[in-house]
Amino acid sequence: MAGVDPCGPIIGEPATARLNPRAVDVARYVVDAAIDCAAPVAEARILPALAYNDSDFWEFEKWALFGHEWLFIGHVNQVPNPGDHFKLRILDEPILVVRGKDGDIDVMSAICQHRGHPLFEGLAEPADTSGCLNAKYFVCPYHAWTYNLDGTLHSAPAMRETTPLGKLREEIRLPRIRFEIFHGLIFINFDDAAAPLAPTLEKMDSEIANFGIADLVPTPLVSTGVFDWNWKIYHENSLEPYHTDYVHKDSHNPAPANLSKFYPFSPGDGQVLTTTDFGPDSAELFDSGGQVQLPIIPNLTDEQRGRLLFISVMPVLFLVIEAGSVLVTMSLPRSAEKTELLFFSLFPKEAVAQPEFESVYEEQGKMLQTIVGEDMLTQAALHRGHRSRFSPAGRFSWLEATIPQMNQWLLERYRRALDRLEEANS
Numbered sequence: 001m002a003g004v005d006p007c008g009p010i011i012g013e014p015a016t017a018r019l020n021p022r023a024v025d026v027a028r029y030v031v032d033a034a035i036d037c038a039a040p041v042a043e044a045r046i047l048p049a050l051a052y053n054d055s056d057f058w059e060f061e062k063w064a065l066f067g068h069e070w071l072f073i074g075h076v077n078q079v080p081n082p083g084d085h086f087k088l089r090i091l092d093e094p095i096l097v098v099r100g101k102d103g104d105i106d107v108m109s110a111i112c113q114h115r116g117h118p119l120f121e122g123l124a125e126p127a128d129t130s131g132c133l134n135a136k137y138f139v140c141p142y143h144a145w146t147y148n149l150d151g152t153l154h155s156a157p158a159m160r161e162t163t164p165l166g167k168l169r170e171e172i173r174l175p176r177i178r179f180e181i182f183h184g185l186i187f188i189n190f191d192d193a194a195a196p197l198a199p200t201l202e203k204m205d206s207e208i209a210n211f212g213i214a215d216l217v218p219t220p221l222v223s224t225g226v227f228d229w230n231w232k233i234y235h236e237n238s239l240e241p242y243h244t245d246y247v248h249k250d251s252h253n254p255a256p257a258n259l260s261k262f263y264p265f266s267p268g269d270g271q272v273l274t275t276t277d278f279g280p281d282s283a284e285l286f287d288s289g290g291q292v293q294l295p296i297i298p299n300l301t302d303e304q305r306g307r308l309l310f311i312s313v314m315p316v317l318f319l320v321i322e323a324g325s326v327l328v329t330m331s332l333p334r335s336a337e338k339t340e341l342l343f344f345s346l347f348p349k350e351a352v353a354q355p356e357f358e359s360v361y362e363e364q365g366k367m368l369q370t371i372v373g374e375d376m377l378t379q380a381a382l383h384r385g386h387r388s389r390f391s392p393a394g395r396f397s398w399l400e401a402t403i404p405q406m407n408q409w410l411l412e413r414y415r416r417a418l419d420r421l422e423e424a425n426s
Helices: 021-033 055-064 165-171 198-211 231-239 357-385 402-424
Strands: 071-075 084-090 093-099 105-109 137-139 146-148 153-155 178-182 185-189 222-227 260-262 272-277 307-313 317-321 326-335 338-347
Touching: 021 055, 021 402, 055 326, 055 402, 071 084, 071 093, 071 326, 105 178, 105 185, 153 165, 178 198, 198 272, 198 307, 222 357, 231 272, 231 307, 231 317, 231 326, 231 338, 231 357, 231 402, 272 402, 338 357
Parallel strands: none
Antiparallel strands: 071 185, 084 093, 093 105, 137 146, 146 153, 178 185, 222 338, 260 272, 272 307, 307 317, 317 326, 326 338
16 A cells, blocks of 8 residues: 555544654664563563653554454453443543343443443443443433444434434444453454454463353452553563562462462463462462351362462453452553553352352452552552663563563564554555
C-alpha cells in the first residue's frame, strides 16, 4: 500500500489511535537495544529504561499490545444468571460483559450508538462496581436509547419524526467484541484478525486442567487503586521469586524462593509459568492459623497440593494458584507510569458454602494486603529508579529466569507491530 502513513489514523482503532513519529522511533530503539534481553538467563539483561517510563513508547505499546493481543476481562461465574452483567474500562474502551436470555456470555461495547455516551457513566455510574448487576435492558442515561441484552436496539424516544424505529433497529446495535473463554476465563481482542488464543496457552492448559477453574466461585472484584509504576514491573515482580526472601521475609515464609522451578518458554507461547513449593511445615500461602480449614479444590495431585503456581498471561492477567483458591489479578495501565490493579479470588463451591468462609476469607485478605503492600512500595521505588540516568542494563539471578521469558513475549510482539507499520508504508 504505497503512500500509507504508518503513523496516521488506524481504521477500526479509537479516534486517538495515531502513532506520532517519535513513538515509532522509540519503539525501534527499544527493540534494537533489547537484543540481549531475551537471551538465556545467564546472559540476559533488563529492558531499556525507556520501555518503562517513556510516554511515546507507551503510545506504541497501547497500539501494539492492547490493540492486538488477548486481554483478560473476567470469569464466567461473575455473571451467573441471565441479565447479569458487569462493565469494565480497558484503557479508553468501556465494555460490557453480559449473560443473555439464552444463558450464553456476550461481550460488547458499552458506547451508545446514538451520540456515543457510555451506558454506565455520567448519571448512570453505579455506586458499587464490585459485583455484577442485573437488568432486562441497558438504557443510555443521555437520551434513554434502550438496548436488549443481546445489544440490539429496543427503543429510541422521539425519533419517529426523523428515523422510524424499525429502520433504526435494522441499522443499530451495540458493537460486539471478539472474545474467547478459556477454562472459564474471559479474554477479548479488539483485532478481529488476531490468531486464536487457546493454541498459545497449551502449557497453561495442561497445568490447570485439574483445578476446574471454570466451576469455581468468584469473590467480589476489588480495586487496590492506581499505582506509580509501569504495568510490566508488576508482571516482572510477580513472576520472579528472587525478591520474596527479602521483600517478604516475614510474609512469604511458607513458600521460600529456593524451592522455585521454571518452565521452558517457546516462541509463540502466550503464557509465562513458574512454581514455588511449600516448605515442609506449610500447605498454603495465606494460612489462617489452622483453626478453620476450608475444603480445597478436589482432584489435585500431591504435587499440585504442595506448591504455588504462578501464571502471567500478558498484558493483563496474573494468576496465583494453590490447592484452596485461585487469586486473579488484572493489571490495567492508565499511562506509562500508572497502573491500576483489580483483584478477585476463586474458591470451590464447597468452601464458599461453609459458615466460616467469610471470616476465613477476610483473614486471608489481610495477609494478602501485607504482601501486596510490600510489593507496592518496592515496585514504585523500582519505577523511580528506571528514571535515573544510571539505570542499569542489569544481569539476572537464576531465580529471575521468568523475566527474559517475559521479554521474549514482549519483543516478539513489538517486532510484529513494527513489521505491520513497515508493511503499511511499503
